[in-house]
Structure formats: structure tokens, C-alpha cells
Amino acid sequence: MSQPVIEVGMIGYGTVGQGVASLLIKQARAYGLRVGAEIKISKVLVRDRAKAQKVGFLGADLFTDDAETFFNTPMQIVVEVAGGRGAVEGHVRRALEAGKHVVTANKAMLAEVGAELFTLAREHGCSVAFEASCGGGIPIVTSLKFGMMANRIDGIYGILNGTCNYMLTEMSEKGKTYFAALKEAQEAGFAEADPFMDVSGLDAAQKLAILASLAFNVKVVASDVWHEGIDQIQRDDIRFGQELGYELKLLAIAERNIEDLSQLSLRVHPCFLKKNQMMTQVRGSFNAVSVYGHAVGHVMLYGRGAGMFPTASAVVGDLLNVAGGWYSKAFNETKLVYDQNPLVKVLPAEDLVSRHYIRFNAKDVPGVVGKISTILGEAGLTINALRQHEKSPNAFVPLVFITGPVRRGALERAFGYMKDSGVIDRDPVAIRLADMPGESI
Numbered sequence: 001m002s003q004p005v006i007e008v009g010m011i012g013y014g015t016v017g018q019g020v021a022s023l024l025i026k027q028a029r030a031y032g033l034r035v036g037a038e039i040k041i042s043k044v045l046v047r048d049r050a051k052a053q054k055v056g057f058l059g060a061d062l063f064t065d066d067a068e069t070f071f072n073t074p075m076q077i078v079v080e081v082a083g084g085r086g087a088v089e090g091h092v093r094r095a096l097e098a099g100k101h102v103v104t105a106n107k108a109m110l111a112e113v114g115a116e117l118f119t120l121a122r123e124h125g126c127s128v129a130f131e132a133s134c135g136g137g138i139p140i141v142t143s144l145k146f147g148m149m150a151n152r153i154d155g156i157y158g159i160l161n162g163t164c165n166y167m168l169t170e171m172s173e174k175g176k177t178y179f180a181a182l183k184e185a186q187e188a189g190f191a192e193a194d195p196f197m198d199v200s201g202l203d204a205a206q207k208l209a210i211l212a213s214l215a216f217n218v219k220v221v222a223s224d225v226w227h228e229g230i231d232q233i234q235r236d237d238i239r240f241g242q243e244l245g246y247e248l249k250l251l252a253i254a255e256r257n258i259e260d261l262s263q264l265s266l267r268v269h270p271c272f273l274k275k276n277q278m279m280t281q282v283r284g285s286f287n288a289v290s291v292y293g294h295a296v297g298h299v300m301l302y303g304r305g306a307g308m309f310p311t312a313s314a315v316v317g318d319l320l321n322v323a324g325g326w327y328s329k330a331f332n333e334t335k336l337v338y339d340q341n342p343l344v345k346v347l348p349a350e351d352l353v354s355r356h357y358i359r360f361n362a363k364d365v366p367g368v369v370g371k372i373s374t375i376l377g378e379a380g381l382t383i384n385a386l387r388q389h390e391k392s393p394n395a396f397v398p399l400v401f402i403t404g405p406v407r408r409g410a411l412e413r414a415f416g417y418m419k420d421s422g423v424i425d426r427d428p429v430a431i432r433l434a435d436m437p438g439e440s441i
């Protein structure tokens with residue numbers, strides 16, 4: 001007996017789109033068995049039809065550059081793998097208004113208007129699936145929404161940007177400078193010609209906004225996430241941190257504020273982690289997300305956060321879940337995804353309390369260590385470790401401190417006093433330490 005056919009329209013045919021087409025063709029039989037229906041691509045909307053037709057996999061007649069032709073083609077599901085907002089967001093809205101389910105990998109769109117799109121989908125009896133928008137092939141969205149449904153989530157700690165993780169790995173393991181690591185990442189295809197979204201931490205902030213919304217049932221947009229990138233990181237600090245037993249990672253962190261459980265701390269920034277933390281084992285372009293649930297404890301997912309097939313794995317996974325009918329039912333009949341939830345209450349970055357790595361370039365004069373320690377002590381800081389490095393050729397002495405927990409605002413004030421007292425050269429370097437809740441290998 002022949003299977004029913006589910007027709008799918010796809011918007012975009014780049015890296016991810018081609019991976020999706022390839023999986024659907026090569027695994028057609030297995031997927032048919034899994035969902036009890038044949039999944040058939042009925043039309044692909046692109047901007048440059050000639051370019052898309054050259055790729056192969058799909059018949060030339062499937063491609064169109066005309067949105068009207070695309071939307072006049074029969075389809076029940078639209079897979080959006082074009083990216084960005086503007087016209088693409090318009091197409092997604094149009095698909096939802098026409099009652100078509102949407103599967104999307106588009107973090108930039110969801111991190112701004114996810115809640116609106118979810119409302120629109122519910123109003124028209126369809127759904128939005130978005131596993132590939134965070135962590136590429138890692139099934140973190142499904143894990144948070146379904147697998148950890150029994151838990152109150154207390155914290156998420158993610159390496160969500162493979163470009164930055166690749167660069168930091170090169171800097172820490174091979175002693176490369178930031179610019180040498182960036183050049184290599186671009187040559188290896190891990191970084192865009194314009195790396196701003198990655199190295200500024202914005203890409204990870206968009207992904208964290210989506211994950212935090214799901215985990216904490218509040219409405220979070222990317223601008224709620226305070227972010228600092230890796231573009232100011234110097235290899236000396238990576239080395240000094242290693243000498244004290246730490247590794248540097250760019251972490252995306254969402255935590256409940258223990259003094260006010262309705263308030264979240266949402267941030268992306270470079271972090272020193274103790275070497276025995278599992279996150280420090282995540283090397284190169286890999287991603288990982290640690291989630292702390294009150295019942296299950298620590299859950300960590302690790303894998304490829306980008307690339308043709310890892311990302312297509314997440315997109316096609318969503319597509320099969322929608323085609324099978326169960327995802328759309330969960331989307332419409334449960335409160336698993338945010339749209340009516342309250343706005344997030346965000347803890348300001350200067351109020352965040354954490355331990356810090358601090359490096360001062362101290363003037364080479366008698367008593368300088370004492371003066372710096374006194375100013376830190378007067379600001380209420382405790383010092384857990386101190387290391388003095390050899391004098392640099394410009395007559396300044398790198399002094400490295402690991403502090404106890406301190407409010408960032410208080411630390412900035414202490415830096416101000418220190419500059420006024422003339423004992424240091426330039427602005428000090430301050431990098432937060434991440435003390436994840438328990439459980440290390």
C-alpha cells in the first residue's frame with residue numbers, strides 16, 4: 001500500500017538546505033518508515049535560481065525565485081533555512097498565516113520575534129519547530145522542552161559558538177595570538193569573512209535568549225543578554241590562567257538569581273573554568289551545553305554546533321516530528337514554548353557576583369603589591385591566589401590575582417582607585433571565573 005505524501009517547501013538552499021535535501025533523498029525509505037508518510041520536497045525558494053540549480057540533488061524545476069510561485073505550490077510544511085530577517089521573516093509569517101507548519105534554523109529571527117511567531121502559529125493551528133537554531137546538531141531544544149519537563153531548570157552553561165571555541169583552543173594549546181587564530185579559523189571555514197557576530201558574543205547571545213525562554217518560561221530577546229566577546233583576549237592571560245589551573249572558554253550562561261528566583265542572570269562572556277570541569281574538554285569547533293535541573297542534576301550535551309549535516313540532522317529531525325503529527329500537537333496543546341509568558345527580569349551585569357581573574361601591569365616600585373592588595377581589600381575583595389610574573393621589557397610587572405566572589409561594580413570602582421593612585425599602567429584585565437554547580441570529572 002502506498003504511503004501518504006507530505007509536501008514540503010524549502011526557503012534557502014545553502015549549506016543547511018543542501019544538507020536537508022541530501023538527507024531527505026538518501027534516507028527517504030527510513031524516514032518513510034519512521035513517520036508513516038513519504039516526505040517530498042515540492043518547491044525551493046531561492047534568490048539565485050541558476051546558482052541553486054548547479055548544485056544537483058534536486059531537479060531544476062523545483063527551484064523558484066518567485067515567492068508567489070512558491071506559495072501557490074501545495075505544501076503542508078515550510079522549512080526555512082535562509083537565515084536573517086527582512087524578506088525571510090515575511091515568508092515565515094505568510095506560511096504560518098496560511099496554516100503551514102514551519103521548521104526553522106533561524107536564531108536571529110527567533111531571538112527577536114520568536115514569541116510573536118509562536119502566537120501566530122497557534123492562531124492558525126500550526127507550529128514552529130526550531131531545534132537547529134541553538135547548538136546546530138545538538139538536540140538541546142528537544143531535551144529542554146521534552147526530556148527535562150519534570151525539572152525546574154536552575155542554570156544553563158553553554159559553549160554555543162564553535163568559531164570562538166576553535167579560536168580559544170588554538171590560542172591556549174598552540175600559543176597563537178587572537179589574530180593568527182582568527183585567520184586560521186577563516187581559512188578552515190569556521191569563521192565568516194566578517195567574524196563580528198561570532199567574536200562579539202552576539203551569536204551566542206541569540207542562542208541563549210532562545211534557550212533561556214524555554215528553560216525559564218519567560219520571554220527573553222537577544223538584547224536581554226549581556227555580552228562580551230573574545231576580541232580583547234590576550235594569549236598571556238590564557239597562559240597565566242593555565243598556570244593557575246584554569247582554561248578559558250566563551251560561555252553563554254543563564255542562571256537563576258538565588259536572592260530573587262524570578263530574576264535571571266543572562267550573559268555571554270569569556271570565563272575561566274577549573275581544568276577538571278567537563279566543559280574544558282570541549283575543544284575546537286565543538287559545542288556543548290550543561291543544564292542543571294533540580295531533579296536530574298547535571299546533564300551535558302556535546303556535539304557539532306554547525307556544519308551541513310549536523311545542522312541538517314536537527315532540521316530534518318524537526319521535520320519528521322512535525323510530519324508525524326506529534327510535535328504540532330505538543331506545540332498547540334501544551335505550554336512548552338513561550339508566547340504568553342512574562343517578560344524576563346534580568347540582573348544587571350554590574351550586580352553579578354563572581355570570582356575573578358585579574359591582571360595588573362604594576363609599576364616596578366617597592367611596596368606595589370601591598371598597595372594593590374590594600375585597595376582590593378578596602379573594596380571588600382578576598383584574594384584566593386596571587387602570582388607575580390617576570391618584569392616585562394617595558395618595566396611593568398604582570399601581577400595576577402584570583403579573587404573571591406565580588407560584585408563586578410565594586411571591582412570596577414577598585415580599578416578606578418588603583419588608576420588614580422598611579423600604581424598600575426593601563427586598564428587591568430578582569431575575566432570572570434565560572435563556578436558551575438558541583439559535579440566535575
Ligand SMILES: NC(=O)c1ccc[n+]([C@@H]2O[C@H](COP(=O)([O-])OP(=O)(O)OC[C@H]3O[C@@H](n4cnc5c(N)ncnc54)[C@H](OP(=O)(O)O)[C@@H]3O)[C@@H](O)[C@H]2O)c1
Nearest residue numbers: 012013014015016046047048081082083087105106306307
Ligand atoms: N551553516 C550552519 O552550520 C548553521 C548552523 C546552525 C544554524 N544555521 C542557520 O541556518 C540558516 C541557513 O544557514 P546556511 O549556513 O545554510 O546559509 P547559507 O549557506 O548562506 O544559505 C542561505 C540560503 O538562503 C537563500 N536565501 C537568503 N535569503 C533569501 C531570501 N530572501 N529568499 C530566498 N532565499 C534566500 C540563499 O540564496 P542565495 O545563495 O541565492 O543568496 C541561500 O540559498 C541560518 O538561519 C543560519 O543561522 C546554520
